[in-house]
Amino acid sequence: MKPVVLFDAGRLLDRSARDAPTGVDRVCLAYAEWLAARRDIRVVPVATVRNRLRAVDATHYRREIRTVRKRWSGDEPETANEQALVRALTGQTRGPSILDVEPGAPPLSLRRVRSVSQALTSRPLPPPSPGQAYISVGHTALNTPAILADLARRGVSSTIMIHDLIPITHPEFCRPGDRARHHRRVSYALRHADRIIVNSEYTADQLRAFADREALSTPPVKAIPLGLEPVFLTRGTLPSPAPYFVHVGTIEARKNLAFLLTLWRRLQERMGPRTPGLVLVGRYGWENEAVLDHLQRSPNLQGLVHQSAGLSDVSLARLMRGARAVVAPSSVEGFDLPAVEAMAMGVPLIASDIPVHRELVSGARLVDPLDGLGWLSALQAATDSPPVAPAYAPPTWATHFDQVAAFIGLPV
Known part of the structure; x- marks a missing residue:
């Protein structure tokens, strides 16, 4: 039996009407396509519905991935x-x-008509199975500790990506309330996630410093640079x-x-x-x-x-x-x-x-x-005088996902 990966598609589905992505949106799409291309796992797209994690319609999800890729890449x-x-x-x-x-x-109103009616009516998560894992790279499911805590009770390992701690370290650049909200998110991730991925050593340093200030233990943290299209x-x-x-x-x-x-x-x-x-x-x-x-x-x-x-x-x-x-x-x-x-x-x-x-x-x-x-x-x-750019070895998604697979225990 193939291991089951619960991929949090909430942010990607919410943003699927946008004509161009943010950086975090790009990451969500890259992960969705990487997981969809793997034949050694069964991917179950999930999203948060009323503070609970629910499975969403897989056919709708796959169609949205194809539509978003075509729109965002552009030909x-x-x-x-x-x-x-x-x-x-x-x-x-x-x-x-x-x-x-x-x-x-233009984008549909009311948060994409509540993400197309919660991705065409959500359903309960599949029953727990050996090796079942949850992956979230869009800061979703971190607004309440209940989701990660419930996954832990079900025996599902969780991997969370933290993109930055800017609302905590530099709240003057963010909306009122963002500092407290992100403080809760990062705290929940440190308390309940099995692994945390960050996008740079700088973010890793900021995360560890936050954990020290809050007297929180830190799960395994891996800094993996993002890939490029x-x-x-x-x-x-x-x-x-x-x-x-x-x-x-x-x-x-x-x-x-x-x-x-x-x-x-x-x-x-x-x-x-x-x-x-x-x-x-x-x-x-x-x-x-x-x-x-x-x-x-x-x-x-x-x-x-x-x-x-x-x-x-x-x-x-x-x-x-x-x-x-x-x-x-x-x-x-x-x-x-x-x-x-x-x-x-x-x-x-x-x-x-x-x-x-x-x-x-x-x-x-x-x-x-x-x-x-x-x-x-x-x-x-x-x-x-037009400058000349130096040689540069860019990070790639292939290298990124090789490191992610090794970190979370999937075959490379």
Whole structure:
């Protein structure tokens, strides 16, 4: 009899109507596809329903995986969002800074109509069996201790991924209440999970420090860098006649984008018509008012800096390959997938000098996230003379999952 793996698909099903994924969404999809491809296990997709873990319809789940993969990867020669960005970056006249052309149907309301009516009516979990395991990589099932505790009572081993501890270590960058919520989540994982996967040694260090402060024992913890989608694994750039830079990520306080836009205004004052463009690719998150003020009201930045969202992987890779550099001025990160993607493609990267960047992209141009003059110098130098990215050995999903399999006791 094949061992049974309960895969928590709750977040993936909730996000399946989105036109583009966040970093955590990418991880959820990668794990879903990895488990689905294994013939030596039986995968049971599960989700939280009224604070209890329930099995969801497997046919609906498999269909959603295929639909999400097609939408997020993208195979069009050029999307509507990308066409708008190309016009904005190469046009002779300045247009609006906020583009955000949304392709396709908008996301359904009410949390995807409660994740398509709890994935077409949920059902009880299968009875416990030898070797049964539970895997959650989306921070789901951590809002109550009951789920992991119940799995333990059933003899089901649990593996949880913790992506970062930013709401705990840097609550000033997060929504009110996020610190207490994430504190509970991490505490529950430490108390009840059999194993914890993290995405970097930095996150592992933060997790162990949290456990020490809370006097909690730590289950086995394994730092395994995340993999990259195939479109980001081939080196090569597509130089643009009009120089521009790209930032990829949710527009929120910890990304340090108000600082970046202040720098861009200063660049415009210094360089005039030679000022490079800047594209912010990402949805709006928490505390983005300062960024919106720059984009909507600064005459110096109008039409010079652009914000868009909803790019497929193919479109995003093309945009990044044409940039003078990808910029990542974050104050704190747990992993920073776009920075790693830039290095993997051979696109120059200018990033903040923070622990996770020193760990994962040390060959990039690293500048302290508060060093305005240092950032101005790096940006102007890259505009005047296109930099050359160093050689880089990127992490892959194949290597990631080999390590995960060995960690949780599945055949490699």
